[in-house]
Amino acid sequence: MADFTPIGPLLTAHLFPTLDARLIDLLRSLTPDEWERQTIAPRWTVKDVAAHLLDTQLRKLSFGRDGYMPSPPGAIASDRDLVSFIDRLNAEGVTVYRRLSPPVLIAWMEQTSREAASYYASLDPFAPARIGVSWAGESISANWFDVARELTERWHHQQQIRLAVGERADVAPEASANGARSLRAIMTPELYHPVLDCFMRALPFHYRSMSTPQGTAIRIHVTGDCGGDWHLYRGDVWVLTNEPVGTIAATVTIPEDIAWRIFTKGIARENASEHIRITGNAALGDHVLDMLAIVG
Numbered sequence: 001m002a003d004f005t006p007i008g009p010l011l012t013a014h015l016f017p018t019l020d021a022r023l024i025d026l027l028r029s030l031t032p033d034e035w036e037r038q039t040i041a042p043r044w045t046v047k048d049v050a051a052h053l054l055d056t057q058l059r060k061l062s063f064g065r066d067g068y069m070p071s072p073p074g075a076i077a078s079d080r081d082l083v084s085f086i087d088r089l090n091a092e093g094v095t096v097y098r099r100l101s102p103p104v105l106i107a108w109m110e111q112t113s114r115e116a117a118s119y120y121a122s123l124d125p126f127a128p129a130r131i132g133v134s135w136a137g138e139s140i141s142a143n144w145f146d147v148a149r150e151l152t153e154r155w156h157h158q159q160q161i162r163l164a165v166g167e168r169a170d171v172a173p174e175a176s177a178n179g180a181r182s183l184r185a186i187m188t189p190e191l192y193h194p195v196l197d198c199f200m201r202a203l204p205f206h207y208r209s210m211s212t213p214q215g216t217a218i219r220i221h222v223t224g225d226c227g228g229d230w231h232l233y234r235g236d237v238w239v240l241t242n243e244p245v246g247t248i249a250a251t252v253t254i255p256e257d258i259a260w261r262i263f264t265k266g267i268a269r270e271n272a273s274e275h276i277r278i279t280g281n282a283a284l285g286d287h288v289l290d291m292l293a294i295v296g
Contacts (some may be wrong), residue, residue, distance in 0.1 A: 004233065004245040007201070010193050012148045013120040019191055020113035021152065023053070023158045025180045027106050030165060035102055039164040039265050045137070048094050050105055053157050055093025057105075057112045061148065064130055065119045082134060086295050105194050120147050135293050137205030148198040152293065155195045156264045158186060190225035194266055198232045198261045199293040204238040206291040210284065217246035224256030250285035253277040263293040 023190045035047045041175065062068045067238060070089075072184070097105065129146035132138040138145070162183050175219055200220065207218075216234040221227070254262065254276050261267040269289050278285035 001288050002134065004239075004241050004243055007140065007240045007242055008154075009125065009144045010148045010194060010197055010201075011125055011149045013117075013125070013143055015151060015191060015194065016113070016117040016120055016154070019154055019158070019186060020109070022115070022185050023154070023161075024110055024113070026158065026161060026185070027102065027109070029180045030102070032102075033039075037164045039160045041157075041160055044094070044160075044162050045098075047102075047105075049161055050109070051088060051094045051097035051100070053154060054097050054105060054109050054112065056153065057109070059089070059093070060077050061112065061115055061119060065115075067130075067282065083295055087285070090239075096276070100221045108257060114246070120150070123147065129196075133201070134204070134295060135216050136201050137208070145198075145201070145204070148194065152195045152198050153191040155186060155191065156294075157265070158283050159260065160266070162186070176225050187226060192256070192260075193211070193228065196222055196227065196259060197230075199260070200240060202263070202291055202293045203230070203240050203288070207232060207238045207287065208224050210238075210287060212284065214248070215246045215283075217244070217248045219244070219248050220288060221251060221253045222256050222259045223253060227256045227259070235247075248280065250278060250280035252288050253279075254286040262275075262289060263291055265294065 030046065030073075035050075036046070037046050039046060039049055041049060054089055082116035100108070100293045123143040125147070126142050129143045131146065132141040133145050133149050136145070141149075144178070165181075166183065203220070212234050214234055214236070218232040220230045220232070222229075229242070231241050231244055231248075233241055256274060258275050262272050272289055273286070276289070
C-alpha cells in the first residue's frame with residue numbers, strides 16, 4: 001500500500017473581493033460595441049456573460065444565504081435532469097438581466113459582489129454545503145469546495161469576457177497593468193492557481209471508469225507561473241494527491257493559457273489536443289481532455 005496524503009481542502013473565500021473588483025473595472029472599460037461582442041461561450045455575448053454572472057450571484061445569495069429555492073418543473077431524478085434545470089435557470093437569468101443598461105448591471109454587480117463575499121467569508125468551510133459539487137461526483141460537499149467551485153465559475157466567465165474584448169491600443173499601459181484590460185489580469189498565481197486546483201478535484205470522478213492496476217499513477221502538469229503538478233493515484237479507487245506516488249504511467253503537460261478552457265468547454269477537443277503533450281500511456285493521458293469541471 002502506497003504511503004501518501006490525499007489533496008487537502010482549498011480555502012478561497014478571501015479571493016472574491018479581488019476577483020470581482022477586477023471584473024467591475026473590466027466592465028467599466030467596455031465600449032457599447034464590446035458589450036455585444038461574441039464570446040467563446042456558444043450563443044452568449046459579453047453582455048450575456050455579465051448578465052449570467054449577476055444572475056448566478058443573486059441566486060447564490062437567495063439559495064445559499066437565504067434558503068430560498070424555486071421549485072423545479074419536475075422531479076430531478078438524474079444528472080441529465082439537474083443539467084436541464086440549471087440550463088433553464090441560466091437561460092432565464094440571461095434573458096432578464098441582459099435587458100439592464102450597463103451602468104445598472106455594473107451597479108447591481110457591485111452590490112451583490114459585496115454581499116456574496118461577506119456570505120462566503122461567514123461560512124464554516126468544513127460544514128456541509130447546501131448543494132454538492134456534482135462534477136466531482138459529490139452529492140454532499142463541504143462549504144470550502146462549493147465556494148471554490150463558485151470561484152472557478154466567476155473566474156472562467158470573467159476570462160471569457162477578457163478573451164472577447166482583448167487589449168485596446170487606446171488604453172494606457174498603466175490601465176492594462178492594473179487589471180482593467182489586461183488579458184492576464186486574473187491569470188495570476190493568487191487567482192488562477194486555486195482555480196486550476198479546484199478543477200483538478202474532478203479527476204478521480206472523471207477517471208472512475210478507467211480500469212488500471214493498483215499502483216498506477218497519472219501526472220498532470222500545467223505549465224507557467226500559475227500551474228503546478230497534480231498526481232492521480234489508483235488505489236482501491238482513484239485518489240488525487242499533490243505528491244508523486246506509485247508508478248507514473250502517463251504524464252500530461254498542458255499550457256496554462258488553455259488549461260481552463262479544456263475543463264470548461266472553451267476549446268474543441270481536437271484543438272486542445274494540438275497543445276498538450278502526453279508521455280507514456282496515451283489512452284490514460286488523453287482521457288483528461290474529456291473532463292469537465294462545470295455542470296453541463
